[in-house]
Each structure stands twice: as structure tokens, then as C-alpha cells.
Amino acid sequence: MQYIGENLLPGQLGHFFVVLSLVASLVAAIAYIKAANALVPEEHNSWRKLARISFFIEAGSVFGTFAIIYYIVSSHSFEYFYAWNHSSTSLSVNYLLSCIWEGQEGSFLLWAIWHSIIGLILISKGGKWEAPVMTVISFAQVCLATMIIGLYLGDTKIGSNPFLLVRQHFQDAPIFQRADYLSIPQMKDGQGLNQLLQNYWMVIHPPILFLGFASTIVPFSYVIAGLWKKDYSGWTKIALPWSLFSGAILGTGIMMGAAWAYESLTFGGFWAWDPVENASLVPWLVMIAGLHTHVIFNATGHSLRATYIFYILSFVLVLYSTFLTRSGVLGDSSVHAFTDSGMNFQLMLFIAVFFLPAIYLMARNYTKIPHVVKEESSYSREFWMFIGALVLFLSALVITWQTSFTPIYNKITGKTTAMPEDPEFAFNKIQVFVAIVIGVLTAITQYFKYKDTPRGTILKKIAVPTLIAAVLSLCISIFSGIEYNKQGIGFLGSIHVALFAALYAIVANMGYIWTGLHGKVKAAGASVAHIGFGLMLVGIIIASSNRKVLSINTTGINLAFDPKSKEKSLENLTLVKGLPTDMGKYMATYESNDSTSRHGTVMYFKVNFKNKNGKEEFNLYPNLIRNTKGQQGFSNNPDSKHYFGKDIFTYISYADDMDSEKDTTSFRKYPVNVSDTVFYSNGFFVVNKVVPNPNNDKYKFTSSDTAVMADITVFSKDGRQYKARPAFYVKNNQANYTLDTVFAQNLAIGFGRILDGGKIELEVKESTRMVPFVALKVYEFPHINVLWIGTLIMIIGFVMSMVFRLKQSNRLKVAK
Template sequence: MSILGRAALLLALVVAVYAVAMALLSRRPGRRAWEQSAERGVYAVFGFTTVAIVTMWVALATDAFELRNVAEYSSSTLDAQYKVTALWGSQAGSLLLWAWILSGFSALVVATNRSRNRQLMPIVTAVLMTIAVFFLGLLSFVSSPFETLATVPAEGRGLNPLLQNPYMQAHPPMLYLGFVGLSVPFAFAMAALVTRKLDTAWITSVRRWTIFSWLFLGVGIVLGAKWAYETLGWGGYWAWDPVENAAFMPWLVATAFLHSVMVQERRGMLKVWNMVLVILAFTLCLFGTFLTRSGIISSVHAFGESTLGPFFLAFIALVLVGSVALLITRLPLLRSQHTLESYVSREAVFLFNNLLLVGLAFAVFWGTVFPVISEAVRGEKITVGQGYYDQIATPIGVALLVLTGIGPLIAWRKASVAQLRRRFVAPLTVAAVAAVPLLLLTDLPDEPVAAGTVVAGVFVTACIAGEFWRGTKVRHALGGVSWPGAFVNMVARNRRRYGGYAVHIGVVVLFIGFAGSKGFVTESDIALREGDRADVAGYTFVNEGSTSSRDDHSSVVSVQMGVFRGDERVATMRPGVETFAVDETRNSMVAIDTAPTRDLYLFLSQLTDDGLARVTVFVNPLVVWIWVAGVIIFLGGLLAAWPGPPSARRERADSPAAERRAPA
């Protein structure tokens, strides 16, 4: 297996180098055959990396402990599904997954552009294969997943217990799909710069790639938050961990690009800015990969000490210097066709949105790297706490939430006072009405941001609902269709627009979940012997006894807690601790009872021999809506990216033709 895997990776590396050379040489006139050869090389790279990754999975499934990766991250007692997960539990295995996804995406790009973008494709192929050369070179010569051991152990160490979780089966692959997916817009952007084809053709080609990459990153982030919430036992889901930040930063920049690209399509503006965003998003993906593999940061997600850091830094520098230099040489060709005519316009709202998103990304970047910089300069690592991020992210987040509602309602170029009054009176009225009970029921000196976020969410929901209502009303007024039919027809004929609105609704739900879980949480430590009870936030917790069990894999101790509200039992919860036999690692078994308005979250910190259970209780309002929001955003993004029916008449995303024809 070691020979087969190494040979497959070496062959993939050689063919990737060949594909780069052929793609670049094929730009000369009359060398179409060379371009075709380069594209066939892309398919071959995908085939060889597929052989390598399948070989690795077979080695894990068959307990081939002669391979270091198998011996250190798997065991014969490990469940079959987690032997698959063990691939990306290791550093070398995760790089192999990165290279495999990249080669697959590259092959898909070549296959879907056989008859279009012919001037761009040689450079697109060269850029994608250059990235592949970097990762395949690391896998072949620096961090091989097929490294063998001199002495074959009888048993493997097994996978880290924290990673033996269903969410960890999906969280890393989703992030990699997002990271790798953003290499495609980068490749097309570089091709547009090299060939001087700087119209909107390259943007049209990468729009769906960007949306899907953004979606995968978002799903990966949400799954990671869910894993942290259910596994780590601290009652939260986001701690601004450096590796969490590594995924969040490119997601923010990709979000900015998806908004600003509409300004370029509609008004021919922000061309340089969009190029910068694409370069920045891809560079941040590389930076995030570097963070987890360099050993310079401490994180439960990181791979520890590594020799890969200098290689990643060199490649990041190469990407930045090369792409920025190319961009500078093309600045005269990237002049905007129009200028910003008014700060009260949709272009201005998108610009403010972009500045906030990129500003937040920079603040997160600075907080992430500051400990490293402080250690290098002063010899002392100064940790940046959660308070720094919360103080910056909270006002920016609320401002972005408000802009989410304002943007779709404001006209391009310049909005009139009459139009503003017509569009915003109803949403502002609804928000004002919603603020009344919040003023009466909320302790504003302690919870102003949470209350303000809820009011902003109501405002945005009213804005978006108004857009759906107006569009449906116009379709229905045209005649011959029912109200439900008008709604479905409207969405189907303009999926990008209304899919975006659905994403915005998901963002509102997300912020409502944030507001409840951050602003109104209750935490309490209780210590109960069997039969004892304690009251927390209107709930009574009763220790109903402890249990223990053991098998060949692990031992588990837990305590049964009855939860009552008055005389009514609302839940029976069993927080516990699992100790794994391989290395005596302890893993918390958090107990969570979920309802639409709150989560009851129990963490067993200690269970003494005499039956005293020390339990941390969290009452987390509205957390479930964070996960619901993730589903809404994902479905909305799919709707926005999904191609419309071939027979559907294409209409402008900002102003449907039916609405233009309808009377005011």
C-alpha cells in the first residue's frame, strides 16, 4: 500500500507539472492540441489522486499499522465510520483530502468549459495545476500519508475521542470543499488579468462556484459550532478560536464578493475591488490551512508542531506577490464605467456592506495573529480574549443585519425621498411595535444589544416580507395564476434574487439565536447527592442516581437528572464522562434538552465515590434557531445558485420585467 500510494502521488505531481507547462505553452497560436493535452493531464491528476486516497482508506479499513498514519490515528476497535474520519484526523491525510478535492474540482472546471471561456482556460488550468503541484509536492516529499514504520505495532493508538463524533465526519470535508472551491474564482480572476479579458464573463463563470464554496464554508462553520456545543462542555458554540477564525475570515470576504459583484454586473463599478476580494479570499484559505499546520497557534482543532509552516508561508507570499503585481499592471483596464452618484443608493449600501465585512475580517485576522506577533517582537505571547472579538463583532454584526434589510429596498444610482418613504414606513412601523414589549420585558441596561438585535431582525424580516409580497402581488395581477402559483412562479423565474432573500431571512434567524444565547443565558454550578434538588432559572433539577458501564472500547459514568417545572417533569437528562481504554482519555458526554425557546445544557464536572454529582447547568435561550438558520441559509443559497428552467425568461435580479410593466 505504501508503494502504491507513493507512486500515485508522484505520478500525480509529475503530470500536474506537465499540465502547467502544456497549458502555458498552448497560448501560442496553433497549439490547440497542447491545450487539450494539458486538460487531459488534469483528468489524469484526478485519477492518480483518487488512487492515492482510496489506497489510504483501504489501509485504514484493513488496519495496515505498518503505515504511520494508520497506527497513530486508527485502531482495530475503532468503529468503521470513524476509520473514514481518521483520514482527515491526521495532517498528511487532510492534505491528501485537500489535493483530491482540488484535482476533482479542476477536472470539473475543465469538463464544464469545453466549449466556452477558451481564451481563459489555459491560464485557469495552469493556475489550478500550480496549486495542485504545491500540495502534491508536500505530500510526496514533506508530509507523506504513506510513511512506514520500522517496527509495526500490534495495535494503533486510535482516533482522538473528540473527533469520534458525527459532526466531525462532515465538518472538515465541508470546510475543505469551501477552501478548495475558492481556488476556482481565483484561477478565473488570474486568467482574466493575464488575457486582459476583464469584462463580466469571468464573473459569470465563477458565480456558482463562489456561491457553492461560500455555502460549504458556511455549513462547515455551523457544523463545527454544533460539534463544539455538544462535545466540549462549556455551554457555548463559538469561542473565536484561531482555527474557527481561519474558516470565518474567507467566508466573510466571499460574502463581500457575492454582494459587490452585483455592483460590477449592474453598474460596471468596483472592478479592482472585486479582484482584490477574490485574491484575498483565496489567500485567507491558504492562511487558514497554514494556521492548522504550522504549530504557531494553540487550538483544539490544530495538528500541533509541524515542518510545513515555512512552505505554506512561501506559497502564500508567492500567491500574494504574483497576483497583486499582475493586478497592478492591469489597473488601467479596470477603470469603473460609472461613479457613485449618491450615498443613498443600492451601490452605496453594498459598498458599506463590503467595508464592514472586510473590516470585520481584518479585525479577526489581527486578533488571530497578534499573539504570534507579540511573541516574536516582545518574547511574550499576549492572548487576545473573547471580549476583544465580541466588542468589535457585535456592532458590526448589527449594522450588517440592518443593511440586509435596507439594501434590497433602495434603488440603484439614487433613491428618491418618495421611494424611501413608500418602502420603509411599514418595516419601521413593525419594528417600532415590536420594540414595545422588549422595552417592557427586557432589562435594557444589561441587555441592550440583544434587545436591539431582535428589533433589527424584525425590521429586516418586514423589509424582505414586503419584497416577497410586492413581487407576488404583481405576478397575480397579471392574471391567470393563483396567489400560491404567483409566488412559486416569481421565485422560479428569479431564483438568484429570491434565493438571496431567503439567505437574508436565515441571517435574521441566526442573529435572533445569537441574541438569545448571548444576551439571556443563565449559568449555575450545583452539587447534588442522590435525592437532592436545586432550582435554576425556574427549573428544578433532581439527582435521581448514577450509573456506570464498561466495554472493550471505553467506560462510562453518568448521573440521571430529573428536570421539573413546578410539578411537571419536562426532561430526564444524563450527563456523563466517557473514559477510553486505549489511552485513558476522558470525554465529556453533555446532556442537552432542546425546546423552541431554550436549551437545557448539563455538564458533569465530577461524580465522587459517595454519589455527589457536581453539574454545571446552562439555560441557553433560542440556541436551536442558530441551527435552523444554518438550514435556511443553505437552502436559500442552493436556490440562488440553482439554474433556472431552460424555458424561463431571464429577468433582472433587481427589477423583474413583470414589475416594470405593472402599474405603480
């Protein structure tokens, strides 16, 4: 059948580029193997030339593939499943890139792009390590190309094709029996981007995070090259800047994800130990452990074996995190994991083809790797650096176990073993002690000298920083307070100790720049990074421990949230539109809403906050995004008021305006006399009296008007009482009546008319949708900016160290 309106050329060209990248990367890998093993320089150069040309073609193919996918998505070519499934015509232009990496194919492609760029940089540097290192990277590109090639070998699926047509995906759907299927309404628009990804952080966070993932292959490649070529230590100087770069960029990507969670997810903060968060954190922890043992070896000759192990595991754990997030294993335990794409065997093979050869090479060469037989002195810098690296590694193992065991066990056995009732505390109760140990070691280790330190000097050096940190932490604990007390005094005590350790790291490293480095800031990258890390810990401890819920609900209007939801009715303030509501030191008013989407999928809510002291007033605009992926419900995008010392963090936990149900409830009529009682579902009300021509705070009738008002008291089942004053009046010979609404009881009462015999007719309606209202969650995060400032300083420290090491490496080259 000849289909009308399909543009098949982009898909054909894109698939050609995918196949070309697979072939070119395979040729590059083989040619680099030949070059690495060549014994004659002419043969080496010949194979290297072919390998470089092949890698250039591979890199061009990867960029071409990305460009075509972007064209398909941006041009709304909904004949392609990728565009139809991940984008829509209502989507803002700035989210078109997010559409690409929402899908698995796009994220694999993003990974391959960064590998291509890294490979081109390494090729430009040349040197004896190019061939073995680029062999590993080229082979990784082969593996990534298979992830998006979309072929079947029998019943086995190899990769997922991003250029698949909708009619190929839904082969049996009747609509594709029509040649003009693109003209039907269902094909005029796509499914749209997942609402969680419609945030500016999701335009920049995934590329940075995937650059971090991709960068871990460089230290891994040098390790494999060292084992392969039996030059076990020759790579350590040239690889150290790459390790620093990997630590910096992966850490940046992780904290960008934390910022996204803070601004876009209803975690109620920046970190919730979500499995996908953990999957990115674990490789970083192991990379930092390897970075420290790497520095130890360059300075003393110790810990090279540990460096090999850490760099291998860091990259393998990136591959393992890829399996966790894309296999569907975490589908029930994470808010942003991919679903099962039928590629689980291929994902496991992806891990095996790197891990098993690395382990084999490591085992075969382990005894040949340089190792200092003499143990480190416990008064040496390298001893405590190694202890710190080991603690980071053990922390990573614990997090991996806690993250992986239950979902994988459930997947294998088919059982539904529940996660811990408080999963955050399950992690925190262990990691708080990791923070204490790492904080203390970060503070004192640099005061030790390599190889040995005179026994009497170390205590003198750290005495002043220890005292200052103790005084600071004591002042914060006493005057600012750590108010977290949910898990008992033992855990509270550990938080106070962790605060001291974090402040100790800051103070001691600032002191070391002054006393140990004599103010030489250019050489102080490590100390600056440690200061930033300490500030991060301080921000995490204070912001998380002293987080306050401001939206305590005292209105009596309580929403019943799903029992599986983390929301509690008493922590969500119900705001009726236009009605100022008491919220502690603020009066909060839900003023308006506005749909910014043509299809009404995004709704912003204007909430006014007025401080009761009259000195401050501001508006916040949290929004809800309706799910367009065939699921019910919506996602909450928070908004925050930022101060130097705190954030007011808000999100809408429910809004009736985003509820698709119509209000079909009708009024019921009741003829009553004064003192009569009328029952409703949650109580009853009594007609106290009928007042002619009322003149009060609600009505302004005069003696010349024709009006009557019913004075009514509403009694709810919980013992509360409310007033209602509906009225009936005649104006311009027209009979009119006004409703009075008791919002807390979802009750509207109208004065219908006056009946014979002194009776009146009341019209009564019960409905939850009579007036617009929202449920608002408000947190106060004290000193949250300390966390973000600490992150920035830590990354600056990494960059300073990287620049310093590059300069050292260049000086060594010149000297040779």
C-alpha cells in the same frame, strides 16, 4: 533486517500515487499554460488534450491515495505510523474517516480531492476560460501534492509522508531491533482518535468545510484568468454561480463546526471566537463581500476592482488560515489546531506562490480594469451594497488581527504575552456593531434601485418594515428581556440595537419579496438568504445573552477546579450517585454510568431530570472520553434536551469514575465515650448518645435484636452541621457494622465494636472516592433553534440565487 508481519505493498502503492499526482498535476499545469497562450486553435487543442489527460491521471491518483490510506486505517495496519497514531481497534467504524482528516496529511488530501472534483466539473464545461482557470487549479494541486510527498532535500523537509512506517518514525527505539516488533503489546493497538473528534459531526463537518475552502479557488482562478488574458470582465457572468456556491458551502461548513462545538466541546455554546473558528470565518466574510461587489458590477459596472481584490484575498486568507492552524502558532490558544509539523517555511511558500503573482498581476493591470468614473449616488443600491461589503471586509481584518497578533508575536519573540482576560468580549464588543450595520443595510438596501432612487419613495417603502421591526424588538426586550449585564449598560444597549437590526433585516426582506418582487419567490434568493441571516443574528443574540446556568451548586460539596479552567465550583452541581439533588425547578439524579468502549475510554453518564411540578421527566447522557494520546485528562461530550423554544445543555465537568487514581485511604480507629469529640481535617464531630435497637427512617430494629447506633453531629469549619448514624449489630452470630457517609465532607464513619468500660470504637475514613459522583454543568439556551433555522434558510437562499443565476447564464448562451 527482514521484519515479520509488515504489509509494505499498500504504502509503496500509496507513495507511488502521491508521486504520480505531483508529476501529473505539474504536467497539467504546464500544458494548460501552453494551451492558454497558444495562438493557433490546433496548438491550443493539442495542449488542452494533454492537460486534460494529465489532470484525469492526477485526479485518479488522488482518489487512489485516499483509498489506500482508508485501507491502512480500517485494516488496523499499525506498522504504518498514520494508522498507529490516529486510530485504534476500539474505535467505532463510523469514525474511521475522521481518523484520516485528524492528521495534516489527510486534511491536505481531502482538500486535493475537492480540487480534483471541481476541476473535473470545470473541464466538462469547457469554454475559453478552461485553460487559464485550470492552470491555477492544477498548480494548486502541485502544491498540495508536495504537502504529502514526504521528501527531504538536505535538511529541508518537503511535505509529510502518510505512508511512513512506525519504525521509520521512531528510528532509534530499541523495539525495532526485533524482527517481530509487531507482536509486542505496544504495537497491537494504536493511539486512537483524538477524543474531541469522536462525534458524528466530525465525520461530515470537515469534508463540507474543506469543500468550502477548495471552492474559493474558482473565483480566484477566474480573477487570475481575467488579468492574465486581459479580458477583465468576460468572466463575471460565468463565475457568479461559483461564488454563490462557495459562499453557501463554506458558510454551511462553518455552521456545522458551530454545531460540533455545541454538541462536542465545552465552549458552553456554539461559538467562542476560537482562533481556528475565526480562521474559517474570515475567508467567508471576504467571499461574501466579493459576492456583493460582483453582483454590483454585473448590474451597474461599478466595483469590479473591489471584486478582484476580495476574491484574491478570500483564497489567500484560506491559505493563511492553513498556515495558522498547521504551523503550531495557535497550539496554546486553540483547542483544535494542529501542532508544528516542521513545514512552516513550506506553508509560507504556499501563500507566497499564489499571493505575490496575484498582487503583481493586479498592480500591473489595475488601471485597465473597467471602472466607472462617476461615483455612485448615495440613493443607489450599489452604493449601500458596497458600504456593506466594505464593513464585512473591515470586520474580517479586525478578526484576523485579533486572532493572529498575540500568538504570532509570541512565536517570533519567544514571549508569553497573554490573551485578553475575556477573549469573547474582546471580539463581541466590536462585532456587535458590525452586526448592527450589516443588519440595517441588509434591511434597507434592496429597497433602493440601481443607479438612483427617487428621494421621496425610499422612506415610504421602508416606513412599515421599520415600524414593525421596532415594535417586535421592543416587545422582545420588554417581555422576554435581554438579561446579559456583565459588561455594563453601554454594551447591553448595543445588544438591544443589534436585536432591532436583526429583526429589521427579517421583516424588511420579507416585505421586499411581497412589494419589490411581487411574490416572485424564484427570484428572491438574496432576500431569502438575508432573512436567514437575520434569523441567525436573532438566535445568536437571544441565546447568548439570555443563557442561564441552571446548575448552581447548593449542596456544599464544592470541587476545586484548576485555576486556569473556566469552570467555577458554584456553577457545577455535585451529584452523588443515586441521590436526588435540588437544581432549581428540577431535581437532578445521577443514576448510572456505562463504558461503551472495550478499553473504558468512553463513559456515558445517565442523569435524570424531574421537573418539580411533576409534569415532566427526562434523561440525558453526557459522556467523557479519556485522552489516549499520551496526555492526562478527558474531554467532555455534552448532551441536550431539545425543545422548540429552548435547549437544556449539559456536560460532565468531572467524574471520579474517570479518575485513574485508586483509593488507598484506610480507616482510623477511635475509642470514644458519649460526648467525646473527634477531629478530622475539615472540622470535628461529637458523639451525642448511643441508641440501642434504633427504629427510625434508616434502621428498623426491634427489641429482640442486638443492635446499637451512635448518634453523631459533624461540625465543619464553614459552620455547617451534619448528622451521622453508624450502627453495630449481631446477625446469625456474626458481628456487623454499617457506615454512615457525610458526602459533603468526604467523611465515612463506622461503628466498629463495643469496648470495655462503656466505650465504643468508631472507624473513620476521609476520602474523595468513597462513592461515585459527578460535577454537572447545565445551561439553558433560550430560542437556540432560531439560529439553526436561520442557518438553513440562509443556505437555501444561496442555493436559490445560484440556480437563478445559472438559468440566467444559460439563457445568455442560448441568445448568443
